[in-house]
Amino acid sequence: MGKSSKFHLSEKQVGYLLIFPALLLIIAIAIWPVLYSFWLSLHDIRLNDPTKTEIHSNYGLDMERFVQTYPILNRVVTKETQEAKDPAVKSQLESIGGRVKEIKGFLSTDPAFAQRYEQVDELLFEFKPVTADLKFLDMNTEMTEKVNQVLAGLETEVQDLGAQKALAKPDDLLGLVRGVKQSIIEPNYIGFSYYSSFLQDKRMWASLWNTLVFTVLSVAAELVLGLLIALLINKEFRGRGLIRASILIPWAIPTVISALMWRFLYDGQNGIVAYLFETFGFIADRALLLTTKEGAMFSVIFSDVWKTAPFMALLLFAGLQTIPQSLYEAASVDGATKIQQFFRITLPLLKSTIMVALVFRTLEAFRVFDLVYALTGGGPANSTETISILAYKTMFAQMNFGAGSALAVIVFLCVALISIGYIKLLGADLIGDNK
Amino acid sequence: MQKKAGPLFYVFLVVFVFVVMFPFLWVLLASLKPPGELFGANAFNFIIQNPTFDNYLRVFTQRPFGTYLWNSTVVATLTTVVSVIIASIAAYAIAWLNFRGKTIVLGLVLAVSMFPQIATISPIFMFLQSMGLTNSWLGLIIPYTTFALPLAIWNMTVFFRKIPYDLAEAAKIDGASIFQTMSKVFFPLAMPGIFTTAIIVFIAAWNEFLFALTINTEEAMKTVPVGIVMFQGQYTMPWGEISAAAIVVTIPLVIMVLLFQKRIVSGLTSGAVKE
Structure with missing residues (x-):
């Protein structure tokens, strides 16, 4: 055995080497999942809700969703403004349009956002899947609060306009505002609340x-x-x-x-x-x-x-x-x-x-x-x-x-x-x- | 062995075998019955008036049962090969080599064998989904192999320890390396133990349900247990077809049991009984 003289392993080393594959599998596919199950149980994870399919520890933006809905929202607001006959409605829609633009303005203060927006837009344009590393962008709390506030205001105003029958397609506009709102991801850590509710279930x-x-x-x-x-x-x-x-x-x-x-x-x-x-x-x-x-x-x-x-x-x-x-x-x-x-x-x-x-x-x-x-x-x-x-x-x-x-x-x-x-x-x- | 058995004992024996085998016999009868005899007035007849193979035919022609069988065979076979290889080298190390932490490894292995699989399913599912491995053979082979390892390692360690260590010493004196000792001296002697473990791992993989149910949901990738459970319609149970499918799955297992029963018994009891 020429080889054994080159790589001479002690009995101990061979022992560890031989149990390594088994140990690796058992740790990775049996022990780690149990620990991860526990970690998952502290979060609000729902596979049927796109903003909750995984653990989010920070506020974030679902780039794919945002890039898909935001430009359409922009376009629909502009169209509604052009079509509005009542001058009061027209000016309100202009103000709404201004605030919709503002949202991207806020977000673009983060240079990472501007760059990411381009990349994702390009991928979607070419019908390519958005990769996992591009999909979510972390946001700081301050920015999230600002954007959320603007969106909440827009939602009530659009709802009111819809109730007044002042819009051509009220459901479309409202749906788009909500769509953009849903692209904002909230941290879904909820502590032991599942356990405490199960104890009374x-x-x-x-x-x-x-x-x-x-x-x-x-x-x-x-x-x-x-x-x-x-x-x-x-x-x-x-x-x-x-x-x-x-x-x-x-x-x-x-x-x-x-x-x-x-x-x-x-x-x-x-x-x-x-x-x-x-x-x-x-x-x-x-x-x-x-x-x-x-x-x-x-x-x-x-x-x-x-x-x-x-x-x-x-x-x-x-x-x-x-x-x-x-x-x-x-x-x-x-x-x-x-x-x-x-x-x-x-x-x-x-x-x-x-x-x-x-x-x-x-x-x-x-x-x-x-x-x-x-x-x-x-x-x-x-x-x-x-x-x-x-x-x-x-x-x-x-x-x-x-x-x-x-x-x-x-x-x-x-x-x-x-x-x-x-x-x-x-x-x-x-x-x-x-x- | 104790005293000889009397005639009363043989009566007990016949009753016992009949009770245990009754569900199979009844399902076998059901699988040969036409729908008219399966339900209604004739449902409890032991004699079939018009036996038919229609149920078997329908299982293979109107359902992708052949695909299920193929998936189960591939997954169970590959799981057996991979886990027996990984487990036998680990068991060799634990039984024959000296290194620290052996007891801890063995304790860990025993603990993992008691893990409820439901507690691992959500992370494993999410992991396989992110790797694109759901609805694939590999997606089942990975968890099956992992959960077969504890029992396989445990069984083979028990078996390997019975192989006389003197042989290894002799080989060492003759100048054999550890790997030569393993391949030339050890494995030929260990073959019966490895074979026994392989049968048990194969049966466990063939029968597994929870992972198969959650990971492979596409019709073309389902295994037999999941496929048969999904035979049921929303309001009806096609009992004739289910019976036929159950018999088709049971026959290879019965043959395996008849051929290897002594080995299976020794494999199942070696961990539990101290001699």
Whole structure:
């Protein structure tokens, strides 16, 4: 190896080199976004409002919008002035025209504005996209206040003129004044106001409660059922492969697909499971499953248990197999009953496996999204809306990224709290690696 | 292993397998039913009077289901390749090399595996949008790879530690460099662990929903899970087609599970069970 003599790296350096790509990705695409989510949640960000699509820490001017609307405003004011018949209106429009020109005059005192205006104008003329570095121009507070004041005055005057029916196209003029006004960007830092309003928001608390109910009930049912299945299959029998496969298949299929399958089975008219539940008397009417609050929550939990209890059984079964058989033999020689054996041998020796499975399942259940999205969509009447679903709806249905990020941060904090709780409770059992 | 199983046990076994597999069996039946038997009086019949492949035909001819399958295959395959490469060299370093901060890295990896993805979605979405990567394969591969890494690193570290270190020492004495030790001694032995991890990463990427739902919204770039969920009309659920599509997606997974079940089980349980 000629190369290694040239670049001789110590074991330590190679170590850092090898973990670097993984670490880089994890920091850039997993850790940084969480921190940035928090930062976003302190701002009024809405993807459906062009002046609020990103964080603005200062007053600024949306150059693209300004260059597009300002010249037209200028032209329309001039045209209205020429067409005005009433001399009083004419002179008022002349004064308006003067103030419209004044706006650009103010702004042009900043040499950066004048230059930027030319550049953006040229790009728009050539139908080229305005690049991100040209789009926004910072403005100082004084200038912003001045321009805002002028624009506010113009808006009321144009509105009055419109009401007097003195203008040829009152809506056009008013729209243009407002358009120029909207090109002024205000800082959208709003501090913790999303958090304080969410703390009083019934829907948020309801979604948190739904998440909690889902997590506790489904994880508890999965643990009990999983343990039962694991104990039952912990013997010698034919057809192990079949059992293993039937355990793995529900785990392997996409959650949304299993959710859709269950939605079909629960269907109030043609669903076989709803029909069977009705026949066996579990429910009074088969339409109740997906249309009532309790029915819908039960349906979601039942589907989750179907998908995950076998998986839980798999983990616990692996744990059971590490318990030495000799312990049970010794116990039965000493006359211990099966139940005593379970509580004195199986449970204590299985504890660490149970705990690891419990931690991962709790955290996974708490962030449930796919299942609810495809099965109930959060309904009926938001009765199965979990906190992740609410965060998603706020972000991508309302396009309110600030508020949605605040909810996402709340999910993160809850997950962190649960993890800390488990770590406190279990200590070394959990973290201790296999070395 | 304990005592032999009695006949009652086999009854339990049959019931268990039937209950677990029932939704699939029913959906398989539904996918072969004509609309007249899917709804109404015949909806609960186990026997299909006029079985038909129409639903399968419609899924592939009247919906871009082939495109969804192709997108899912490409994204899941590339995610698997990239994340297995990155994770295996990182796991090699953590398991076999001596350097400070290993425990911190491993702790960080474990913590990240518990991150709720919803808490990362808005910045990732805005970042991908600004890079022009929404509605592209890469736009999914980047987050998928990142979120596959923690589990992959964790699993492979556990596996790699079981490979006898003596072999590396012997190689070192024979004058092999670290990279030679890695490629000639280590990776051949580590292949089973890497393969197991690859299967699990592939399944996770194939099944992912939240990122796919938000990042690739164009019809031509959707993956299978998102595509199937969007089958539903505003007022109707085309259950026949949904069933057919669900079966098409499930079959490759069932084959994979049947072929590699032992490996998958060992991969899933290695992190959770201490020996």
